[in-house]
Structure formats: structure tokens, C-alpha cells
Amino acid sequence: MQITTGFRRLLSHPRLYDAFQDLMGARSIRRDLVTRYLRPAAGHRMLDIGCGTARILDFLPDIDYHGFDPSPPYIAEARRRYPAQGRFSCAMVEQATLADIEQFDLVLAFGVLHHLDDAQAHQLMQLAYTALKPGGRLITIDPCYAHGQHPVARYLIRRDRGQNVRTSAAYQSIANSVFRQQRGELKHRRWIPYTHWMMECQR
Structure with missing residues (x-):
């Protein structure tokens, strides 16, 4: 569930969304996510659930990338920006979708869980x-409530479009219901104060 009224409605426009993400430090977050968590190698297969405008591709090597997002404007922008770097589908990923697709080395859900109950x-x-091969990994990143976090971070997180922001323990509990191996890290951003929970789950 997400809120798409008022100021948040503007974020449905892909270029305004990208500009807002950049203001919030998304480029450094994506770089950190790729180097420390995804750790992709050339030839890897990657599924990006809720890929948005697929800006993660700015930091990926030559991989077999499949991005899914239900927003037609976001997918149109991804196809415009990366015409030869990935495959993009304007759809929700479902089990039936995966039946005809080879398994992946990596699955990314960037800012997705806090939109879901x-x-x-x-x-x-x-x-x-x-979707993952044995040994493959799921990487997630979401806003997170944390003890002692900056009040500006808490204020911004409360006004996120996603209405299911959780604590790190709550995110871990959901992961533990499926994945036996998982680790996470709480990241406090300083440029504009914000708190993320980054999680790596291995099949």
C-alpha cells in the first residue's frame, strides 16, 4: 500500500522521482548497495523486483538484467535510458511469471517491502x-524505524509513500519465515538524515 496524493503524487512522474531520489543521496546508496551487497559478476542473472526507472544499472557490470515494475511511466523511462542494458516488463512479478524464466543469481527488491503488508x-x-538458484541471494533495502534515529529521518520516513515501514527486527522476522541465512545492516545517512535497513538473504 502506498499514498499517491498531494506531494507524493509528483513522484509518480519518473524524472521528478529520479530527481528526488538523487537529492536524497540515492546514487551513493546504489553504489554502496552494489559494491557491498549485490557484488555482481559479469554474466550474472539478476531479477529486479520493483525496478522503478532502473537506475541501479548505472553501477552494474555486464549482466543479464530483468526489471519488473507495475508503473508504465517508470518502465518507459527505463527503456529510454537503458535500451540495450536490460529487459523491462511493466508487470508485477508472480510465481506464474517465473515458471518460464531461468533462475537468477541475484534478486533485488529496492524500496519494496515497506509498500507491502x-x-x-x-x-x-x-x-x-x-526465483533464485541454490546459493543465490536476495538483497533488500527499505526505510526503517530505529531507536535514537535522527528526528528528521523519522519525520521523513513517516511521510514515505509506503505505509508499512518497519523496525529492523520486523524486517528480519519476515525474511526468517523463508530464508534460513540472512544478515542485515542499519544505515544512518547524514546528508539528509535518513535510516535504511539493508538485508542479504541467501537461498
């Missing part, structure tokens, strides 16, 4: 598990 988040975990 617990049942939907559990379904995403199951879907990612099915």
Missing part, C-alpha cells in the same frame, strides 16, 4: 526464494 511481504520472500 506482512502477508504480501512474505509472498515476496517466497517468490524471491523460488
